[in-house]
Amino acid sequence: MSKNAIVLENLTRDFGSVRAVDDLSLEVPAGIIYGFLGPNGAGKTTTINLLLGLLEPTAGRAQVLGFDTVTSAEAARARTGALLEHTGVYEQMTAEDNLEFYGRAYQMPALDRKARIKELLVGMGLWDRRKERAGKWSRGMKQKLALARALLHRPQIVLLDEPTAGLDVMAAKTVREDLAALVAREGVTVFLTTHNMSEAERLCSEVAVIREGKLVTVGHPDDLRARAGNPKLEVVGRNFSEQARQIVEAHSAVASVSAKNGHWDIELGAAADSSELVALLVAAGVQVEEVRRGQASLEDVFITLMEEE
Amino acid sequence: MSDVFTMMWKERKSMFRAKGRKSQTALTIIMPILLAIYLPWQEGVAWFNNALSFVPVIVIPFILVGLTIPDSFAGERERHTLGTLLASRLSDRSILIGKIAASVLFAWGATIAVLLLSALTVNVLNWDGAVMFYSSTVLAADLALSLLVALMTAGAGVLISMRMDTVQSAQQSLMMILMIPLVVVQIGGVVILQTMGGRGQIKEFFASVELGEVALIVAVALVIIDLILIAGAFLSFRRARLILG
Numbered sequence: 001m002s003k004n005a006i007v008l009e010n011l012t013r014d015f016g017s018v019r020a021v022d023d024l025s026l027e028v029p030a031g032i033i034y035g036f037l038g039p040n041g042a043g044k045t046t047t048i049n050l051l052l053g054l055l056e057p058t059a060g061r062a063q064v065l066g067f068d069t070v071t072s073a074e075a076a077r078a079r080t081g082a083l084l085e086h087t088g089v090y091e092q093m094t095a096e097d098n099l100e101f102y103g104r105a106y107q108m109p110a111l112d113r114k115a116r117i118k119e120l121l122v123g124m125g126l127w128d129r130r131k132e133r134a135g136k137w138s139r140g141m142k143q144k145l146a147l148a149r150a151l152l153h154r155p156q157i158v159l160l161d162e163p164t165a166g167l168d169v170m171a172a173k174t175v176r177e178d179l180a181a182l183v184a185r186e187g188v189t190v191f192l193t194t195h196n197m198s199e200a201e202r203l204c205s206e207v208a209v210i211r212e213g214k215l216v217t218v219g220h221p222d223d224l225r226a227r228a229g230n231p232k233l234e235v236v237g238r239n240f241s242e243q244a245r246q247i248v249e250a251h252s253a254v255a256s257v258s259a260k261n262g263h264w265d266i267e268l269g270a271a272a273d274s275s276e277l278v279a280l281l282v283a284a285g286v287q288v289e290e291v292r293r294g295q296a297s298l299e300d301v302f303i304t305l306m307e308e309e
Numbered sequence: 310m311s312d313v314f315t316m317m318w319k320e321r322k323s324m325f326r327a328k329g330r331k332s333q334t335a336l337t338i339i340m341p342i343l344l345a346i347y348l349p350w351q352e353g354v355a356w357f358n359n360a361l362s363f364v365p366v367i368v369i370p371f372i373l374v375g376l377t378i379p380d381s382f383a384g385e386r387e388r389h390t391l392g393t394l395l396a397s398r399l400s401d402r403s404i405l406i407g408k409i410a411a412s413v414l415f416a417w418g419a420t421i422a423v424l425l426l427s428a429l430t431v432n433v434l435n436w437d438g439a440v441m442f443y444s445s446t447v448l449a450a451d452l453a454l455s456l457l458v459a460l461m462t463a464g465a466g467v468l469i470s471m472r473m474d475t476v477q478s479a480q481q482s483l484m485m486i487l488m489i490p491l492v493v494v495q496i497g498g499v500v501i502l503q504t505m506g507g508r509g510q511i512k513e514f515f516a517s518v519e520l521g522e523v524a525l526i527v528a529v530a531l532v533i534i535d536l537i538l539i540a541g542a543f544l545s546f547r548r549a550r551l552i553l554g
Contacts, residue, residue: 015553049552052395052396053548054392054395054396054548054549054552055548055549055552055553056549074398074400077396077397077398078398080396082393082396083393084392084393084396085389085392086389086390086392086393087389087393088389088390088392088393088394088396089390090319090322090323090388090390091388092323093319093322093323097322101315101318101319101322102397104311104315104318105312105315105316105397105398105399106397106398107311107398146393149393
């Protein structure tokens with residue numbers, strides 16, 4: 001496999017006067033989970049449809065595994081698995097038949113197909129209910145079935161469009177766990193769109209953020225968080241006083257202090273020693289119960305990026 | 310070719326199983342049975358040699374394909390399965406041929422079953438010690454016309470289904486379009502009835518018609534219509550258009 005699983009070059013797609021994807025250039029390395037983040041209407045689903053060759057670009061081009069998505073769309077689709085905006089599960093068919101159909105569609109030999117269906121359904125805890133019509137299942141189970149379908153033919157790339165959207169917390173957690181386990185086991189490249197930042201933070205090795213079809217930033221989640229601002233110290237306790245605040249703010253390592261619901265957020269300079277600051281707080285009469293050191297979350301970064309205009 | 314069979318396998322698995330389609334399923338079972346018993350019972354042994362056996366041959370594929378083919382794309386769109394299907398490796402040709410073939414073969418098979426059941430009905434009611442069956446001309450015409458009518462309905466049906474958001478709207482549009490030739494035939498029937506003066510004469514007319522020639526003319530016309538409609542369906546199949554609705 002080439003170094004990059006997906007390459008977008010100045011990809012643009014218009015719908016009438018609306019530009020859904022605007023001059024997008026990206027390189028997605030092979031073998032990682034790549035997060036494609038953006039608010040609703042940012043162009044994420046359109047990008048997925050362009051990658052699958054379901055839409056043709058207005059300008060620019062996209063390559064999946066080296067195949068041009070316009071001239072070699074069928075070759076790209078043959079090596080790709082997809083879980084789109086909707087699960088695409090045939091509710092009137094059994095879970096097993098859903099996978100059987102797509103296994104046949106991807107020309108998997110019968111024995112391999114049956115073994116693979118069993119492997120995936122057992123792995124996702126769905127094997128015992130394989131003979132039930134999928135329409136009777138919960139949304140989380142259907143989503144897992146759709147994930148199994150996307151991975152069935154051992155694709156080199158899996159495109160997932162908001163795989164946990166609309167699921168409750170527990171169902172989303174199990175889908176995420178299944179996804180992470182399958183990716184680790186099978187070594188596929190995953191291109192994942194989401195507007196769930198904590199999901200991206202947990203799963204993705206690299207993320208790109210788009211807004212109104214344009215690429216805003218790209219990088220490792222840690223790098224994006226680091227770029228977004230200085231480290232923070234969150235202090236939980238009692239007896240916070242104005243005098244203590246003045247003492248802490250006067251410290252050279254402190255950029256700012258903000259009080260929130262019984263705790264302080266202290267924004268630090270680059271090389272601050274938190275133990276020194278805790279000692280200062282205690283000396284100033286603050287009863288410190290808990291201290292957490294951290295950086296801006298990916299959600300903070302995302303919100304900052306969305307507000308910059 | 311295996312992709313076409315795969316598509317047909319899926320269509321067979323999901324046919325008539327969508328929610329709210331129980332009445333259609335009942336119709337597809339009851340209507341052919343009624344046609345297979347009532348008309349042959351009325352006609353007796355003449356059933357094997359006159360043009361009335363064309364009635365089920367035209368009506369059954371027309372109705373059965375008319376009930377199943379609107380689901381081909383509009384149903385997938387309505388149930389949000391179309392995007393995933395189009396994102397698979399299946400080619401445009403195999404998806405389209407598979408969907409048409411599943412519907413046409415189902416209707417054609419049902420028509421053949423009705424023809425056999427009709428033959429059984431006539432034999433049971435008019436048994437004289439020897440098995441009676443269709444003349445070779447009538448049988449060939451029945452088989453060819455039923456297939457061509459099924460293909461015509463399927464061609465028109467997929468063209469409409471590709472453009473509609475729901476199965477119901479696709480069915481309504483298809484029926485409206487296909488009712489036009491039926492209305493023309495019905496009006497023609499009334500005119501003939503008035504001109505010829507009664508049912509007896511109509512029956513005589515059907516009995517006197519040179520079936521082979523009429524069937525050949527109708528078959529040629531249907532082949533042309535089928536080719537136009539199916540070519541139109543292939544030309545209309547664009548993934549982007551289907552995805553965007």
